[in-house]
Each structure stands twice: as structure tokens, then as C-alpha cells.
Amino acid sequence: MPVYDYRCESCGNRFDELVSFSKSDSEIKCPKCNDKKSKRMLSAPSISTNGSSATPSNSCGAPSGFS
Numbered sequence: 001m002p003v004y005d006y007r008c009e010s011c012g013n014r015f016d017e018l019v020s021f022s023k024s025d026s027e028i029k030c031p032k033c034n035d036k037k038s039k040r041m042l043s044a045p046s047i048s049t050n051g052s053s054a055t056p057s058n059s060c061g062a063p064s065g066f067s
């Protein structure tokens with residue numbers, strides 16, 4: 001089951017909620033004030049930029065002081 005980030009519109013509380021597929025957003029209650037005005041936060045999916053094939057082939061020697 002996916003865990004979503006929610007933010008309460010009433011008190012601004014942020015919380016994680018385990019949401020089953022049969023559960024809708026309107027049923028999510030804020031654990032702090034019990035209001036149902038929680039909005040799901042859009043968390044960006046972790047996409048690796050540029051891919052992993054960007055390994056330079058010209059770095060044969062041991063990198064000294066390369067940070």
C-alpha cells in the first residue's frame with residue numbers, strides 16, 4: 001500500500017497516511033484536529049538524472065584530491 005504525504009488545510013499539520021486503494025482522499029482525517037480537509041502532497045518520484053551510463057572512460061588513474 002502506498003504511503004502519501006498529506007497536509008491539513010485547517011491546521012497545517014503534515015502527516016503520512018497509509019492509503020488503501022478503496023480509500024479516497026476525502027476520508028483522510030488529520031490526526032491533529034480530526035478535520036477532513038487534508039490535501040495530498042505531490043511528492044516527486046525519484047528519477048535519476050542523466051542516467052547511469054555517464055561514467056567517464058578517461059579516468060583510469062586514481063583520483064587524488066578529487067571531491
Ligand SMILES: [Zn+2]
Pocket residue numbers: 008009010011012013030031032033034035
Ligand atoms: Zn489538522
